Amino acid sequence: MARVVVDVMLKPEILDPQGQAVQRALPRLGFDGISDVRQGKRFELEVDGPVDEAVLARIHELAESFLANTVIEDFTVKVEEVAEAVK
Amino acid sequence: MARVVVDVMLKPEILDPQGQAVQRALPRLGFDGISDVRQGKRFELEVDGPVDEAVLARIHELAESFLANTVIEDFTVKVEEVAEAVK
Numbered sequence: 001m002a003r004v005v006v007d008v009m010l011k012p013e014i015l016d017p018q019g020q021a022v023q024r025a026l027p028r029l030g031f032d033g034i035s036d037v038r039q040g041k042r043f044e045l046e047v048d049g050p051v052d053e054a055v056l057a058r059i060h061e062l063a064e065s066f067l068a069n070t071v072i073e074d075f076t077v078k079v080e081e082v083a084e085a086v087k
Numbered sequence: 088m089a090r091v092v093v094d095v096m097l098k099p100e101i102l103d104p105q106g107q108a109v110q111r112a113l114p115r116l117g118f119d120g121i122s123d124v125r126q127g128k129r130f131e132l133e134v135d136g137p138v139d140e141a142v143l144a145r146i147h148e149l150a151e152s153f154l155a156n157t158v159i160e161d162f163t164v165k166v167e168e169v170a171e172a173v174k
Contacts, residue, residue, distance in 0.1 A: 001122070007129055009129065009131065019130070019131075022106060022153075022154070023129065025153075028152060029149075029152075031145060031146075031149050033134060033135045033136065033142070034132050034133065034134055034135070035088070035133045035134070035135050036131075036132070036133035037130060037131065037132050037133070038130070038131040039128060039129070039131075040128070040129045040130075040131070041126060041127070041128065041129060041132055042094050042096065042126070042127045042128060042129040043124060043125070043126055043127075044096065044123075044124065044125040044126075044127070045123070045124050046105075046121065046122045046123035046124070047121055047122070048120045048121070049120065055120070058118060059118075062113070062116075062118050063118075065116075066109075066112075066113075066116060067109070068157050070124065071138070075102075082125050
């Protein structure tokens with residue numbers, strides 16, 4: 001079993017009020033030196049069986065048609081080790 | 088300038104209704120072979136200046152106190168190349 005990660009972020013030219021809210025709050029909270037924050041979504045898909053080119057192509061299609069709104073969002077598809085420690 | 092990414096995911100033992108909704112919809116949409124979906128948040132922070140140990144420690148603190156609810160969520164902090172192409 002393998003894990004495929006789909007990250008969905010607003011396109012750079014689209015305003016991101018959630019990210020802006022975080023960024024503006026940081027100095028108040030004592031965190032300086034961060035000039036921009038963007039907030040997006042992360043999907044972790046557990047895939048049965050091996051992840052080959054065909055499976056990745058399907059997941060790409062799935063992300064494009066279903067997980068992301070490609071009018072306003074960009075997405076990336078990455079394969080991740082399942083054994084990876086999540087802290 | 089460098090980009091630091093904070094991924095925030097619900098802990099494995101916490102129910103994830105958003106992820107479940109996606110996972111259940113997939114077969115209906117013609118995508119089989121995905122046994123689990125978890126949905127979380129991704130924060131991209133643009134950091135002024137170099138990202139050294141001290142900056143990462145600060146961002147870790149920020150993520151722990153502000154971006155994640157560590158009662159129910161895990162988070163990871165990663166440095167990313169700014170030049171990276173976002174597709």
